[in-house]
Amino acid sequence: MIYSFWEFWDSITPFETADLQKLVNYNFNMPDRDNTYSTNQIRKISQCHSSLGTKTRVASPKLDRWKDLNKAIVDWINNDALEETSVKIAEENNFQFYDSIQKRILSDLFSRFRTIYPKKDYKFEHEYLVKEAVKELNGEEYGLTTHFTYGFEDENQFEYIRLKTAHDPEPELIDRAIITKLRAENEEFYTAAIELDDLIEIEQVENPDEIINEYFTILEEYLTNRKKRTPGRQCDYCDQVSRCGQFPLITDDKITNRVREVKISKTNLVKLSNCERRTAWNVQYGLPREDYIEFESESDGTKFHNFSQKLLVNNNNFLEKENIESFNQLTNQEDEVTREQLFLKYQQLVSKLKNYKDLKIKESEYILGFTCIAEGRGLRNGKVVDQKVATIFTGKSDLAGRVGDTPIIIELKTRQEIPEDALEAQLYALGASQLMKSEKEILVLHIYVSDHDATIKERKFGSSELESAKAKFDDLAKKSASWIPYDALSPKYSIGNWCEVCEFKSTCLENR
Ligand code: SF4
Ligand code: SF4
Numbered sequence: 001m002i003y004s005f006w007e008f009w010d011s012i013t014p015f016e017t018a019d020l021q022k023l024v025n026y027n028f029n030m031p032d033r034d035n036t037y038s039t040n041q042i043r044k045i046s047q048c049h050s051s052l053g054t055k056t057r058v059a060s061p062k063l064d065r066w067k068d069l070n071k072a073i074v075d076w077i078n079n080d081a082l083e084e085t086s087v088k089i090a091e092e093n094n095f096q097f098y099d100s101i102q103k104r105i106l107s108d109l110f111s112r113f114r115t116i117y118p119k120k121d122y123k124f125e126h127e128y129l130v131k132e133a134v135k136e137l138n139g140e141e142y143g144l145t146t147h148f149t150y151g152f153e154d155e156n157q158f159e160y161i162r163l164k165t166a167h168d169p170e171p172e173l174i175d176r177a178i179i180t181k182l183r184a185e186n187e188e189f190y191t192a193a194i195e196l197d198d199l200i201e202i203e204q205v206e207n208p209d210e211i212i213n214e215y216f217t218i219l220e221e222y223l224t225n226r227k228k229r230t231p232g233r234q235c236d237y238c239d240q241v242s243r244c245g246q247f248p249l250i251t252d253d254k255i256t257n258r259v260r261e262v263k264i265s266k267t268n269l270v271k272l273s274n275c276e277r278r279t280a281w282n283v284q285y286g287l288p289r290e291d292y293i294e295f296e297s298e299s300d301g302t303k304f305h306n307f308s309q310k311l312l313v314n315n316n317n318f319l320e321k322e323n324i325e326s327f328n329q330l331t332n333q334e335d336e337v338t339r340e341q342l343f344l345k346y347q348q349l350v351s352k353l354k355n356y357k358d359l360k361i362k363e364s365e366y367i368l369g370f371t372c373i374a375e376g377r378g379l380r381n382g383k384v385v386d387q388k389v390a391t392i393f394t395g396k397s398d399l400a401g402r403v404g405d406t407p408i409i410i411e412l413k414t415r416q417e418i419p420e421d422a423l424e425a426q427l428y429a430l431g432a433s434q435l436m437k438s439e440k441e442i443l444v445l446h447i448y449v450s451d452h453d454a455t456i457k458e459r460k461f462g463s464s465e466l467e468s469a470k471a472k473f474d475d476l477a478k479k480s481a482s483w484i485p486y487d488a489l490s491p492k493y494s495i496g497n498w499c500e501v502c503e504f505k506s507t508c509l510e511n512r
Pocket of ligand 2: 275276277278493494495496498499502503504505508509
């Protein structure tokens with residue numbers, strides 16, 4: 001996820017990037033610095049051109065911790081004092097501003113790094129270690145650059161290390177391709193995979209030129225239309241979220257670089273109405289979940305969503321018997337019992353949709369949201385100060401389209417109705433009303449489907465309903481604005497039934 005060096009690299013200005021490429025082994029001439037893109041930037045571009053924008057202040061705690069861990073490692077390696085002393089000084093210098101929970105996380109990561117890569121008597125470099133592939137596009141040289149956190153040299157043998165704190169430390173294909181293409185005989189490349197307690201050699205690829213060329217094609221497309229916006233899953237990780245226009249500002253204010261930002265997804269929004277701490281630990285502080293599962297097989301509920309979306313989007317015949325039966329073709333890889341259950345649910349779903357005359361479903365996984373600014377708190381020079389905070393509320397609706405002329409958002413549920421669904425409906429309606437300003441009314445449906453039944457909850461949002469929704473979200477934004485960066489203990493907690501399923505149960509209990 002976002003525990004990577006590449007985001008850190010994006011915070012470095014183009015001047016620094018180009019100016020300090022002195023340690024690179026080039027096979028080509030160097031392109032102009034404005035024509036150089038990191039592999040992280042190119043990955044962003046490949047998902048959405050607009051996501052590569054100016055620097056913002058969206059909460060990115062894992063990245064902040066990564067930066068301070070990196071500084072501590074550099075301090076420790078450069079300090080010739082006894083091990084215990086150099087570790088203590090590095091921790092004091094770099095972890096002091098954090099609360100006790102984050103300090104512990106950082107100390108743990110630091111100690112894991114020292115175990116997998118103990119201090120060696122090698123020459124050490126830690127700045128701007130890059131390799132760059134170059135190609136001419138439209139008559140100019142362009143560069144794609146992969147980066148390393150540390151470099152060690154011993155008798156003309158070099159080891160380059162990428163520091164990774166993510167659960168999945170595998171480098172992107174483009175990084176591996178550039179490394180394969182430009183590696184010299186006396187160079188080795190590793191990932192220090194701290195979560196896995198392992199130093200993993202970076203594997204080469206068989207077709208580096210092909211991969212590098214594919215990414216240059218992505219870059220070429222970007223150069224022809226830099227502002228193209230492609231909303232999708234990538235919005236969850238994008239720091240341009242309050243500025244790209246997909247999640248418009250609904251308060252009378254302005255986003256500037258002084259405004260701190262925090263992004264709250266639909267799942268975390270529901271948690272926010274119960275317990276601020278739980279949401280804050282997810283979105284503002286990025287604390288490790290206690291229920292982290294590396295791989296989860298797709299649930300039957302998810303399958304139902306996916307197959308239904310496939311069949312309903314841009315299908316004007318979805319009410320016809322034959323068309324309904326074609327659902328079974330989509331599920332032919334499933335076992336018999338699952339197929340039957342999925343089909344029963346789909347039939348129930350269509351039986352409800354037929355009540356909506358002239359329904360046209362145009363989109364699935366449709367991203368909606370908006371931004372609210374509230375007075376809150378932030379840090380300046382290590383001190384807590386008053387500061388405006390933008391909260392971006394985002395949600396992905398299952399289906400979207402129109403009934404006649406009226407926009408409709410549809411959410412499919414394979415569980416019973418819960419009170420929080422009303423808040424979800426407000427989020428969608430407000431988001432849709434911002435994207436489609438000319439509309440008088442927005443319709444939001446929740447359809448609860450089981451094998452034998454389906455019920456519908458229909459909500460219509462005209463101007464007064466939208467006003468109350470706005471007031472509700474303005475209030476919620478005040479909560480997130482009050483969280484102090486670096487202090488995970490600042491958000492209030494509230495104990496209730498929801499604690500049973502909380503992903504931070506033990507950490508919370510230890511810190512009440
Ligand atoms: S928020 Fe989404 S649509 Fe907007 S720039 Fe980012 S990825 Fe693109
Ligand atoms: S355990 Fe309960 S009180 Fe603690 S963070 Fe989770 S939901 Fe909130």
